[in-house]
Amino acid sequence: SRSSRQLTENIAAVFTRRKLDEDTLEELEDILLQADLGVETAMRITDTLASGRYGKEVSGEEVRGVMAEEIAKVLEPVARPLELDLSHKPHVVLVVGVNGTGKTTTIGKLAAKLRDAGLKVTLGAGDTFRAAAIEQLKIWADRTGSTFVGTKLGADAAGLAWDAFQTARDNGSDVVIIDTAGRLQNKAELMDELAKIVRVLQKHDPEAPHTVLQTLDATTGQNALNQVEIFRNVAGVNGLVMTKLDGTARGGILVAISAKFKLPVYFIGVGEGVDDLEPFRARDFANAIAGVSA
Amino acid sequence: MFESLQDRLGSILSNLTGRGALSEKDVSAALREVRRALIEADVALEVVRGFTERVREKAVGAEVLRSVKPGQMVVKIVHDELVEMLGSEGETIDLNAPAPVVIMMAGLQGSGKTTTTGKIAKRLTEKQGKKVLMASLDTRRPAAQEQLRQLGEQTGIATLPIVEGQSPVEIAERAVQAGRLGGHDVVILDTAGRTHIDEPLMVEMADIARASNPHETLLVADSLTGQDAVNLAKSFNERIPVTGIVLTRMDGDGRGGAALSMRAVTGKPIKLIGTGEKMDALEEFHPKRIADRILGMGDIVSLVEKA
Ligand SMILES: Nc1nc2c(ncn2[C@@H]2O[C@H](COP(=O)(O)OP(=O)(O)OP(=O)(O)O)[C@@H](O)[C@H]2O)c(=O)[nH]1
Ligand SMILES: Nc1nc2c(ncn2[C@@H]2O[C@H](COP(=O)(O)OP(=O)(O)OP(=O)(O)O)[C@@H](O)[C@H]2O)c(=O)[nH]1
Ligand SMILES: [Mg+2]
Ligand SMILES: [Mg+2]
Numbered sequence: 101s102r103s104s105r106q107l108t109e110n111i112a113a114v115f116t117r118r119k120l121d122e123d124t125l126e127e128l129e130d131i132l133l134q135a136d137l138g139v140e141t142a143m144r145i146t147d148t149l150a151s152g153r154y155g156k157e158v159s160g161e162e163v164r165g166v167m168a169e170e171i172a173k174v175l176e177p178v179a180r181p182l183e184l185d186l187s188h189k190p191h192v193v194l195v196v197g198v199n200g201t202g203k204t205t206t207i208g209k210l211a212a213k214l215r216d217a218g219l220k221v222t223l224g225a226g227d228t229f230r231a232a233a234i235e236q237l238k239i240w241a242d243r244t245g246s247t248f249v250g251t252k253l254g255a256d257a258a259g260l261a262w263d264a265f266q267t268a269r270d271n272g273s274d275v276v277i278i279d280t281a282g283r284l285q286n287k288a289e290l291m292d293e294l295a296k297i298v299r300v301l302q303k304h305d306p307e308a309p310h311t312v313l314q315t316l317d318a319t320t321g322q323n324a325l326n327q328v329e330i331f332r333n334v335a336g337v338n339g340l341v342m343t344k345l346d347g348t349a350r351g352g353i354l355v356a357i358s359a360k361f362k363l364p365v366y367f368i369g370v371g372e373g374v375d376d377l378e379p380f381r382a383r384d385f386a387n388a389i390a391g392v393s394a
Numbered sequence: 395m396f397e398s399l400q401d402r403l404g405s406i407l408s409n410l411t412g413r414g415a416l417s418e419k420d421v422s423a424a425l426r427e428v429r430r431a432l433i434e435a436d437v438a439l440e441v442v443r444g445f446t447e448r449v450r451e452k453a454v455g456a457e458v459l460r461s462v463k464p465g466q467m468v469v470k471i472v473h474d475e476l477v478e479m480l481g482s483e484g485e486t487i488d489l490n491a492p493a494p495v496v497i498m499m500a501g502l503q504g505s506g507k508t509t510t511t512g513k514i515a516k517r518l519t520e521k522q523g524k525k526v527l528m529a530s531l532d533t534r535r536p537a538a539q540e541q542l543r544q545l546g547e548q549t550g551i552a553t554l555p556i557v558e559g560q561s562p563v564e565i566a567e568r569a570v571q572a573g574r575l576g577g578h579d580v581v582i583l584d585t586a587g588r589t590h591i592d593e594p595l596m597v598e599m600a601d602i603a604r605a606s607n608p609h610e611t612l613l614v615a616d617s618l619t620g621q622d623a624v625n626l627a628k629s630f631n632e633r634i635p636v637t638g639i640v641l642t643r644m645d646g647d648g649r650g651g652a653a654l655s656m657r658a659v660t661g662k663p664i665k666l667i668g669t670g671e672k673m674d675a676l677e678e679f680h681p682k683r684i685a686d687r688i689l690g691m692g693d694i695v696s697l698v699e700k701a
Contacts (some may be wrong), residue, residue: 243646321620
């Protein structure tokens with residue numbers, strides 16, 4: 101991609117062959133900052149890089165490699181495949197996140213993957229707030245051959261979640277995926293509504309929702325850290341998807357998020373099409389940030 | 395989540411006694427913290443660099459008022475420079491053109507274009523008594539046109555009837571035509587979201603602008619955007635005649651540094667901010683408020699101003 105090429109050029113310019121000194125480290129830190137890693141994480145990585153190498157001559161390639169290595173170390177433990185427990189009938193996936201981060205689209209893509217694996221899927225249109233959110237999910241249900249459970253604009257979202265579960269159980273679905281309205285994590289009232297959806301689902305099955313997926317937009321800066329903290333606390337998020345990695349944003353905040361919360365990252369979104377959902381690969385992600393060509 | 399710049403500077407500069415002029419050394423120490431605060435607020439690094447250099451020039455040698463600490467003095471200089479860079483107040487939508495005045499909305503996926511289209515239409519209708527027509531050119535995202543249609547229904551504002559199979563350029567032309575025939579003062583074109591490296595879609599966007607000749611071309615961007623703000627602002631600004639920026643999701647608790655980045659790389663004013671999902675959550679932009687927010691400050695500036 102363009103930006104990883106840019107990054108590569110940046111680092112190559114810093115490091116044709118040069119002593120690893122304060123100035124050089126600062127330039128490297130800048131490269132990480134430009135990928136949205138945040139000040140703390142960027143400094144931690146350059147510190148690790150400097151230990152044992154400070155004052156020595158290093159090549160650009162070496163530095164790139166080590167930088168990718170350090171980032172991958174943080175990400176590898178969280179790069180895990182999404183596992184469904186099909187003894188739950190149905191396995192409940194609740195999808196949450198800030199407005200416009202890609203919840204509904206990710207549900208469509210995920211439904212397609214599950215259908216391809218031969219599973220029966222029901223989608224619940226729990227965004228009863230945003231105009232045409234219900235119609236949007238309905239189209240994804242039709243595209244992916246999923247059963248659709250919807251209601252009217254303005255209806256109670258928790259009620260819809262309850263109905264979706266019931267329909268999924270009655271029609272023998274393996275998985276029910278429930279969409280929710282986007283909300284900012286600093287809106288207490290909207291976050292309470294999310295907690296209510298979770299409580300209602302637990303009345304059906306005390307262990308539900310089994311998977312609470314949060315979508316993060318790769319273009320988001322430092323606020324994403326806060327997003328995960330609060331959604332995790334309120335809705336019990338236990339897995340992440342980072343969307344919109346097909347742009348120039350590198351989503352480096354995920355490194356800070358992974359270091360802090362250690363939540364599994366299941367997928368990345370790389371486009372708007374039904375197939376544009378890929379497993380999260382720590383190495384590739386780290387390489388893109390450090391500008392290492394695969 | 396973040397320490398305010400004031401706290402930071404307080405801790406590193408509390409030892410200095412505030413007399414005479416700010417020295418190079420005081421300023422450098424302070425600017426390290428300023429840089430960090432700006433990056434944590436998501437101001438793009440290249441913009442941070444230029445900014446801290448300008449502050450350095452202004453701050454070194456500046457007279458420290460007797461009643462304030464040097465750190466507070468630096469904050470004041472930083473704040474004023476930020477406000478200046480963010481631009482003046484009161485630059486809002488300009489309708490000074492023959493009717494129908496075309497407003498085109500563009501931006502990345504999910505940035506808030508459709509919602510903002512409804513908000514602007516409602517505002518122009520209710521506050522300025524304009525007759526507005528909204529048209530969705532988003533033929534790609536599922537139910538995107540239906541979304542705008544429903545917003546029209548909610549707000550009582552006309553939307554262009556949906557015709558299946560038309561291209562975005564064709565819809566734009568039909569919208570302008572309908573606006574003319576229907577006696578509309580304003581036609582707002584809501585376009586599909588696109589990443590700025592998606593070449594076919596960037597070409598399409600430029601074609602739409604050419605076909606509809608917008609008087610206002612608004613770049614709609616998420617205030618929570620990180621370092622990518624510069625890339626996206628540059629790329630959109632290169633391809634279409636951007637006349638202003640709308641920053642959405644200002645009701646979030648992000649620091650909103652993207653405002654500074656986007657303004658700095660495009661030189662275009664921030665005309666409006668989105669402060670909620672409802673149709674009336676649209677406000678004028680106040681540089682001073684955003685500056686306070688980026689720096690995460692309490693009332694230090696007014697303190698220095700009063701001194
Ligand atoms: N380029 C790109 N666009 C994406 C990706 N994922 C989603 N989008 C687009 O981002 C926009 C928002 O996606 P949605 O799925 O509607 O997001 P949401 O979180 O459901 O939004 P709300 O329900 O309004 O909060 C749409 O235009 C999607 O097509 C991705 O991985 N890459
Ligand atoms: N909290 C908040 N949410 C907003 C604001 N503006 C838009 N939204 C929400 O952000 C999400 C995306 O908004 P849309 O207007 O659909 O965005 P878009 O740019 O048209 O999206 P695409 O057409 O898919 O590219 C929706 O959930 C909106 O309700 C705002 O200022 N504050
Ligand atoms: Mg949605
Ligand atoms: Mg839209």
